Amino acid sequence: MSIVLEGARSPDSVATDPSSWDVLADRLFRGLAKAAAALILLLLAFILWQIGRRAWPGILEYGVGFLTSTTWDVGRGHFGILPAIWGTIYSSFLALLIGGFFGVVMAIFLTQDFLPPRLAVVFRTTVELLAAIPSVVYGLWGIFFVVPAIRPTANWLYEHFGGIPIFGSTLSGPGLLPAALVLAIMILPTVAAVSQDALRQVPYRVKEAAYGMGTTRWEAILRVMLPTAATGIFGALVLGFGRALGETMALAMLIGNSNQLSLSLFSPANTLAALLALNFPEAGPREVQVLMYAALVLLAITLLVNIAGGMIMNFATRSIRK
C-alpha cells in the first residue's frame, strides 16, 4: 500500500509546481513574519535601552547596595529595594501556590468529562470573565471584602500559633495574605485557560488506551493525562507567575506598602510594581533614576523567571519522553 502512495504522480494529477505568484506570496509572507518577529526583539531592546539610559546614573551611584539595602528615604537620598524584591517574589509565589492549584484542578474538572459539555462551557466562560475585571475593582473588593473576611482567622492563628514565623503578627488591614489571595484569583483565569488547552491537546485515544489497560478514572487523569500535558500546564504556571510579578494596582491597594522584611503572612509588605506606580507621579529627577533602576530589576526578575520556567519545561518534557 505505502509504496503506491509514496511519490506516485499520475500524468493526470491536479498537483502542479508552485507558480511564480505562489513563490512570491510565500516569500512576502515569510519576510513579513520575520520582520514582525524582529520588531518584537527591537521593541524589547528599545525599552531596555530607554530604561537603562535613565537608570544609569542611579546604577553608578547606588550599585549593588541598592539591591540589598532596606531603607527608602527620599529626603536623605537613601534608596534600597530589598523589601520590595522580597515582597514581589513572596506574594507572587503565594499567589501561584493558591491560584495555580485551583487553576489546574479547575482545568481538569472542565476537560475530563466531569460535566456535560454545555455546562462546562458556562463554567469556562465564567472563569474567563474573571480576567475582564479591572485591577482597581479587585483592589477595592480586597479592602472591603477579603480583609474583613480573613481577619478573625488570621488573628486566631496569631494568638495560637504566633511562634511560627509565618503567623508572627496580627493582621490589621492590608497585608501580604489578602494581597496574595486577591492575586491568586487574578491569575486563576490565565492558569485555568492555558492548562485547559494543554489538557485538551492530549489525544482522546491516549485516555481510552489507559482505560483499556484497566486504570480507574483518577489513575488515568493523574498518571497519564497530567504527565502528558505537563509541559503546557507548566507553561500556564509560568505565565501566571509572570502576571503576578507585574500586577500593580490591586497590590498597591492591598499589600500595605511598608518597607519591611518579614516572613509573616499578616504583615504589610511592598512590591516593586507598587513602588514604581506610587512614586513616579511626584518623583524628582534623582528619584526617577532609582525608580528606573528598580524597573530594570523588575524586568530582570521577570526575565529570569521565564528563562528558568522554559528550562524546567524542557527538562520535564525530555524526562517524560524517555
Next chain:
Amino acid sequence: MKRLAIALLLVTGLSTLALSTVDAPAQERVRLTGSGASFPFPLYSAWFKSFSGKQATISVDYQAKGSGAGIQDFINKTVDFAASDAAMTDEEIAKVPGGVQLVPLTGGEIALAYNVAGVKGLKLPRDVYSGIFLGKITKWSDPKIKAANPGLTLPDQDITVVRRADSSGTTFVFTTHLAAISEEWKKGPGVGTTVKWPASDKFVASPKNDGVAATLRQTPGSIGYVEYAFGKFSKMEMALLQNKSGQFVAPGGKGGEEALASVKLPADLRGWLPDPEGAQAYPIATYTWLLLYKKNSDPKKAAALRELVDYCLTEGQKMSAQMGYIPLPESVSATVRKAAASVQ
C-alpha cells in the same frame, strides 16, 4: 429625479450655512490648560467649570497630576498655568525665564480621621498625635490618650496607622507640621512628599485619599491623615487637635481661616504655616498656590488668566467653605489681587 436633486442641494446648502454661523464665535475662544496639585482639585474643578460656563470666550482645563508633575509641566512650558501645594522652590523658580507669580487661592486643612468603635469627638494633644505617628504610642488605651479624654471609653486595642503610599502634597504638609512640633520627628522621618516612616506591622499605606479612606473604614482601631474636604464627604470621625496655644480645635470650622490669617504673607506670597499661632487656629493647615508666568507669550491668555484669578478671588471664595476648603482672609485676597496684575 430632478426635483430630488434640487432638494438635496438646498438641504446641504442650508446646513453648511447653519453650521458656519454656529462655528463663528467658537474660533475666538481662549483655551487655558493647567496641571498640578490634586489636593485642591475638587474645588478647582468646580471653579473652572463655573468660570468656563459664565465666560463665553474662555475655557479652562485642569488635570490633577500631582504638585511635582505640575511644576515639571510648568518649567517645561507645556501648560498655561500650574498648581502646587508646596509652592515652588527658588531653584525651580530660577528655571523659568521671565519670572513666576505664585498666587495663593485657597487653603486646606489636614484632618486626622480615625475608626474606633463608639468613640466620637476624640481629643489629641500635640505630644500624643506626634507620638502615634512616630510609633511610640501603640494602644488606644494609652494613659496619655485617656488623660486627654476623660469622658470617653477607649478600647484596649492596637493603633493601626494608615498613611499615604504615593508621594503627595498632603504628606508634605502633615510632615512639615509634625517636624515643627516634635524634635524627634524632625530628626527621624523628617519632611517630604514621602518620608521614611517607622518600621512596624501597625503602619500600613494606601494610595491616594480614597485608598486611605477605604482602609480606615475597614480597619478597626486605625487612624490616618486625609484632606479635610475628603474626610468631610466620606463622613469619617475626625479628631480635635491641640494647637499651639493649647486649645483643642476641630477641623472645618473657623479654625482654618484663623490659621491662614495668623501668617503674614511675604512679598513672593509663599507663606508657610507649619504651626499657626492664634487661640482658635486649627494646627495643620496650608495655602495652595496657582503658578503663573509673569511673561505670557499671548496677551489674550494673560488677560484670561487675570480674569480667572479675579473670579476665583471673588465668586470662587463663596464656594470654598462649603466644599471643605478655607476661604482666603480679606487681607490676603486684597494682596493677591494686586500681585496678579503682574501677569502680563
